[in-house]
Amino acid sequence: MRPMLWATVLAIAATISAGQEPSGTNTQPTQEQAPATQSPAPQSSAPGQVPSSPGPVTAQQQNGTYTIQRNARLVILDAVVVDNKGTPIPGLKKEDFTVSEMGEPQTVLNFEQAGATIPPPSVTINSTAELDKLTPRAPVNIIVLDEFNTRFEDMAFARYSLKKFLEKQPDKLEVPTMLLAVDLQHFTVLKDYTQDKQAILQSLDKHFVAYPWQTHNYSWIGERYATAFITLRRVAQATTGHFGHKNMIWVGRGFPPYNFVNAPVDQQHRVDNAIQDAVNTLRDARITLYTIDPAGVMIDPGKYGSAAAFNDPLGGNYQFSALAKATGGAALYGRNDVDTEIGTAIKDGATFYTLTYRPTDTSRDMQKFRKIVVTVNRPGAKVLTREGYYLSYGPGRVDPTNPSRRLVSDLVAAEGSQMVYDGVPLTLEKDPTDANTYLLHVDARGVAWTYATDTEPRHAELILMCTQFDKKGKELDRDARSMKISAGADAPPTGPLVRPLNLRYHMKRNDKAVRARFTVRMAATGRIGTADAELN
Numbered sequence: 001m002r003p004m005l006w007a008t009v010l011a012i013a014a015t016i017s018a019g020q021e022p023s024g025t026n027t028q029p030t031q032e033q034a035p036a037t038q039s040p041a042p043q044s045s046a047p048g049q050v051p052s053s054p055g056p057v058t059a060q061q062q063n064g065t066y067t068i069q070r071n072a073r074l075v076i077l078d079a080v081v082v083d084n085k086g087t088p089i090p091g092l093k094k095e096d097f098t099v100s101e102m103g104e105p106q107t108v109l110n111f112e113q114a115g116a117t118i119p120p121p122s123v124t125i126n127s128t129a130e131l132d133k134l135t136p137r138a139p140v141n142i143i144v145l146d147e148f149n150t151r152f153e154d155m156a157f158a159r160y161s162l163k164k165f166l167e168k169q170p171d172k173l174e175v176p177t178m179l180l181a182v183d184l185q186h187f188t189v190l191k192d193y194t195q196d197k198q199a200i201l202q203s204l205d206k207h208f209v210a211y212p213w214q215t216h217n218y219s220w221i222g223e224r225y226a227t228a229f230i231t232l233r234r235v236a237q238a239t240t241g242h243f244g245h246k247n248m249i250w251v252g253r254g255f256p257p258y259n260f261v262n263a264p265v266d267q268q269h270r271v272d273n274a275i276q277d278a279v280n281t282l283r284d285a286r287i288t289l290y291t292i293d294p295a296g297v298m299i300d301p302g303k304y305g306s307a308a309a310f311n312d313p314l315g316g317n318y319q320f321s322a323l324a325k326a327t328g329g330a331a332l333y334g335r336n337d338v339d340t341e342i343g344t345a346i347k348d349g350a351t352f353y354t355l356t357y358r359p360t361d362t363s364r365d366m367q368k369f370r371k372i373v374v375t376v377n378r379p380g381a382k383v384l385t386r387e388g389y390y391l392s393y394g395p396g397r398v399d400p401t402n403p404s405r406r407l408v409s410d411l412v413a414a415e416g417s418q419m420v421y422d423g424v425p426l427t428l429e430k431d432p433t434d435a436n437t438y439l440l441h442v443d444a445r446g447v448a449w450t451y452a453t454d455t456e457p458r459h460a461e462l463i464l465m466c467t468q469f470d471k472k473g474k475e476l477d478r479d480a481r482s483m484k485i486s487a488g489a490d491a492p493p494t495g496p497l498v499r500p501l502n503l504r505y506h507m508k509r510n511d512k513a514v515r516a517r518f519t520v521r522m523a524a525t526g527r528i529g530t531a532d533a534e535l536n
Contacts (some may be wrong), residue, residue: 009151024279059337059507074109075101075359078245078288078352079385081376086344088351089381090114100373101388103274104360117244119195124431125176126373128420137483139195139245140176140288141346144233146252147209148227150294155209158251158294161338163201165346168339171197175247175350181207184223189418224256225271228320232278234413236285237528241422241446246287247349249342254291254320261460277408279326280392288352289324290345293333297461318369328386342536348384366391382410395526398463400482408520414519414528415467416475424529436509438533440464442501448524452493459486461523468513468535509535 037490077099081089117136119125131138143162147155176193179200191203237244280287321331329348332341361370371388396404414421425443442462452458465480483503491497509515515532 009133019039064111066523067391071205072531073359073391074460075357075372076286077288077355077372077374077385079355079374080328080348080352081381081383081514083378084380084382088347089378090351090379091374092353092376096376096378097353098375099256099357100356101350101357101359101370102361103371106357106360108355110354110356113350118350119176124172124195126182126196126199127192128242128386131176131193132422132425135176136242137244137245138176139247139349140178140239140242142180142239142246142248143342144231144235144248144250144252145179146228146250146388147181149224149253149256152209152299154294155190155252158292158338159209161294162251165339165342166197166201169197169401173197175346180235181209182227183210184220184227187231187234187413187417191435192420194222195225195228195315199276200452202518206338208392214392221256223270223409229274229278230409230413231280232289232323233410234417235264235408235419236281236287237414238419238421239287239415240285241425241529244286245349245352245354246285247345248282248287248289249345250289250291250320250324251294251338251342252291253295254323275323277491278323280390282323282327283386283389284392287327288329288349289327290348291320291324291331291333292338292341292345293331294338295333326387327386330384358468364391366393395523398461398482398523410526411463411465411480411519411521412529414521415465415478415517417530420532421519421530423525423527424477424522426518426520426529426531427535428518428531430533431504434506436507438505438507439501440501440505440520440531442503442520443530444498444500445497446522446527447501447523449487449491449497449499450524457486457489458493458497459484460501461485463519463521463523464503465519465521466507467517467519468507468510469515469517470512471514475509476513479508 004152017124050153079097083089092114094108097108097111098362117137118137119138123134125131125138133139145155145158145162150158154437173195177191177200179194181190186222187398188207189199190207192425194200220330235248275448299457321333324331329345332344359370367390369390372386374383376386389427396407398407424446426446427441427443429439431437431439447460449458449460450456461482461484463480463482465478467475467479468477472477485501487499489498491499503520505518513535516535518531518533520530521526521528
């Protein structure tokens with residue numbers, strides 16, 4: 001394998017258990033006081049919205065340092081209940097469910113019926129912006145075509161199966177659906193969220209797949225693992241601002257086959273941490289992962305031909321299927337009716353119940369796995385939901401002079417992506433007095449304010465990055481700035497503060513640039529928002 005990239009993947013994973021991000025990068029944002037203004041504008045969440053955890057709180061320690069803590073948390077469970085034939089059971093009520101965490105019974109605070117947030121017939125969704133504005137709590141489907149760990153002939157069958165499934169659906173899909181394609185060089189949004197079946201079919205027909213020769217070359221195994229982890233993380237980060245449940249249907253092999261039996265124990269531990277980080281990231285974004293192997297009936301989908309033997313169902317000891325199970329999804333393989341498997345995953349995503357509870361165990365032990373068991377009082381019924389969770393470490397502290405690898409990776413993924421990141425609600429408009437000056441408005445829901453101290457006023461920290469592209473999508477220029485913005489003298493030193501940000505940015509225009517993407521990352525939450533501008 002290629003040692004440098006594989007080492008980078010392991011280095012990123014190695015610091016998860018330490019609760020900080022790895023350091024070292026060649027991209028250095030500059031420290032700058034933000035040219036921003038603020039104005040009070042209290043906002044409310046979407047109706048019925050229950051955040052997965054309350055806003056961050058800054059606590060002063062005896063040594064004078066400050067750490068961000070979340071003193072209370074809510075657990076949101078999206079659960080599908082099926083009978084012994086795998087058919088979803090509708091019509092269940094709150095009192096039909098029993099939830100326990102670490103063996104202790106929990107009180108369900110909020111309950112939502114299956115299908116309660118499906119977009120009404122009067123609404124039609126054709127973009128991320130329309131989704132977040134018109135149906136902010138609607139469930140969605142995200143279909144990912146894995147083109148870096150899947151054989152060329154299997155990818156062709158996967159496309160055929162997806163088209164076969166879609167052609168049986170009504171012209172207006174019930175649930176907004178996004179279609180992505182990923183290979184080692186490209187992350188492509190074939191179609192943004194839409195309910196238009198024909199639009200998805202047309203985008204699929206226009207997509208040409210390159211022959212994945214790296215799949216047959218063992219030296220590329222590090223890149224293939226890295227691409228899987230990065231893809232999961234970037235989809236979760238891009239969609240975390242939409243509160244609705246997300247069904248990710250991964251059509252492909254996921255992880256390449258790799259035997260860790262003879263690998264160093266430390267290397268296995270690091271990969272385990274990377275998998276756990278992926279599970280936590282998907283969980284925080286309310287993503288349930290379904291993996292569909294398009295290879296069909298094979299003795300061992302991890303191998304091909306005479307080398308096949310009964311073994312790991314998805315190849316390698318570190319199964320991609322483990323991620324699906326941990327998020328409440330499933331791994332579907334060993335069948336030739338892939339279109340039916342896709343339909344099963346989509347059907348599950350539209351028939352889930354949502355339960356919310358506040359755990360009775362308030363310990364902050366990051367190493368403790370909090371096992372969740374959900375049952376219903378129906379004979380033979382089975383509940384499909386996530387197995388449990390670990391507490392997540394907060395985002396690492398931003399060092400503008402030496403930003404971490406993960407921070408740079410997240411920012412570069414956001415700036416180069418065609419997905420709209422809605423983790424930070426962000427709107428953009430051009431200054432009417434200057435063609436190269438832009439006004440960015442960060443909604444109050446996306447701003448995390450620190451508490452005032454003896455030495456510092458109340459403030460918010462963020463990174464603002466502007467990237468310019470030419471007509472072929474090639475990056476021409478990148479400007480990243482680390483900002484610390486004061487809340488103003490009228491802000492209370494502690495307590496809730498609901499206040500937006502208004503940022504003013506003057507762009508040094510590249511003559512060849514036709515498009516610019518603005519990326520904002522809040523330091524306290526790690527969430528990212530993007531906004532695009534045409535530069536014609």
